[in-house]
Amino acid sequence: MIRLLQRMDDTQPRHAEGGASTSGQPRHQITVLADADETAENALEDWSRGLDWVHWLFSSIRQRQAGIHFHAVDLPQPSLYPRAPITRQALAARWENFTQTELRGALGLPLIQAWQAARDQDLPRLLELDTALQSMLTPRAHTDSREAGARLLQGTRGARYQGLLGRYRTEQEEGRTPGHFFMVWAAVGHFFQLSLASVIAEYIRLEWDLATRHLPTPANPLSPSGIASLTSHLMHTPAQRLRLLGEEESADDEKRQAMSGK
Numbered sequence: 001m002i003r004l005l006q007r008m009d010d011t012q013p014r015h016a017e018g019g020a021s022t023s024g025q026p027r028h029q030i031t032v033l034a035d036a037d038e039t040a041e042n043a044l045e046d047w048s049r050g051l052d053w054v055h056w057l058f059s060s061i062r063q064r065q066a067g068i069h070f071h072a073v074d075l076p077q078p079s080l081y082p083r084a085p086i087t088r089q090a091l092a093a094r095w096e097n098f099t100q101t102e103l104r105g106a107l108g109l110p111l112i113q114a115w116q117a118a119r120d121q122d123l124p125r126l127l128e129l130d131t132a133l134q135s136m137l138t139p140r141a142h143t144d145s146r147e148a149g150a151r152l153l154q155g156t157r158g159a160r161y162q163g164l165l166g167r168y169r170t171e172q173e174e175g176r177t178p179g180h181f182f183m184v185w186a187a188v189g190h191f192f193q194l195s196l197a198s199v200i201a202e203y204i205r206l207e208w209d210l211a212t213r214h215l216p217t218p219a220n221p222l223s224p225s226g227i228a229s230l231t232s233h234l235m236h237t238p239a240q241r242l243r244l245l246g247e248e249e250s251a252d253d254e255k256r257q258a259m260s261g262k
Contacts, residue, residue, distance in 0.1 A: 054202045057152070057155060057156070057188070058152070058202075058206050059155075060151040060152075060154070060155055061148050061151050061152065061206065061210075062206070062209060062210065064147075064151070065144060065147060065148055065151075065210060066144075066210060066213070066214070067144060067207065067210045067211060068141070068144050068145055068148045068181050068206070068207060068210070069098075069102070069103075069107060069137070069141050069144075069145065069207065070094075070095070070098045070102075070207045070210075070211055071140065071141075071144075071211075072086050072091050072094060072095075072211040072212075072214045086214050086215065087215075088215060088219065091211060091212070091214070091215065091219075094211075095208070095211065098207075099204075099230055103204075103230070103234070104230075104233060104234065104237065106136060107136065108200075108234045108237070110129055110132070110133050110136070110182050111182045111185070111186065111199070111200065111203065112196065112200070112234065112235070113125075113129055114126060114129050114182050114183050114185075114186035114187075115186040115189065115190065115196050115199050117129060117186070118164055118186045118187045118189070118190035119190055121163070121164050123164060123167055123168060123171075126164075126168060126183055126186070126187065127168075127171060127176070127177045129182075129183060130177045130178050130179070130180055130183045131177065131178065133145075133178075133180050133182060133183070134178055134180070137180075145180045145181045145182070146178055146179055146180060146181075148181040148184075149172070149178075149179040149180050149181040149183065149184040149185075150172070150179055152181065152184045152185060152188060153169050153172060153173075153179065153184055156188055156191070157169070159191065162191060163191065164187055164190065164191070165187040165188060165190075165191045168183070168184070168187050172184075182203075185199065185203060186199060189202075196235065197231050197232075197235065200230075200231045200234055200235065201227050201228070201231045204222070204227055204230055204231065205221070205222060205227060208221070208222045209221070
């Protein structure tokens with residue numbers, strides 16, 4: 001069932017010349033359709049975790065790459081014997097190590113910081129993060145990340161009134177920034193008004209889908225609960241210094257109560 005009806009209003013630019021946000025311009029109107037026995041909250045949750053159009057947006061990456069930061073198999077080495085396909089058990093073990101050690105460690109932070117920079121329309125910060133990410137990546141991940149970023153930029157070239165995304169693309173095409181996937185995806189996600197949770201969740205889904213291509217038989221997709229749990233953990237890690245709207249309100253309430261008690 002199609003849950004999302006999205007009407008793109010391109011009659012007015014989303015951003016003024018130079019990429020600054022325009023006030024009073026119509027934004028994308030989104031209607032989420034709930035099933036008869038489904039609450040509005042559950043419908044929104046399903047939509048945010050199942051954006052089918054993102055699968056299409058990533059199609060070039062899915063077709064041509066074996067991974068971005070996570071790789072299920074090692075680089076091919078000259079051998080007289082063909083490599084055996086990776087087993088499900090080996091893939092599961094590598095994925096667990098990647099998500100629990102690397103993604104929940106230092107690797108998850110640049111994606112969140114990039115989304116924050118895109119939200120704030122802060123191009124210099126996005127370029128700074130792009131350069132800083134290079135020192136964190138292995139040579140293979142460095143290459144794959146830039147290739148994935150370039151493919152995503154190419155796939156979104158035809159969109160109108162791109163603002164920050166368009167200015168970032170110019171920097172990448174003129175060789176002034178590496179164009180890593182995290183930075184591109186954050187800028188693209190902001191352009192399409194995706195939440196941080198959706199940006200993280202769709203990246204996790206993409207990495208898993210790329211990895212399972214190495215299996216001799218098709219693998220099941222990641223469970224929504226597994227993706228949601230990992231996404232939530234990344235967003236609430238103290239190092240990320242993120243405060244959700246509800247948490248901000250709660251903190252403000254506590255502050256007011258403390259002040260009234262003095």
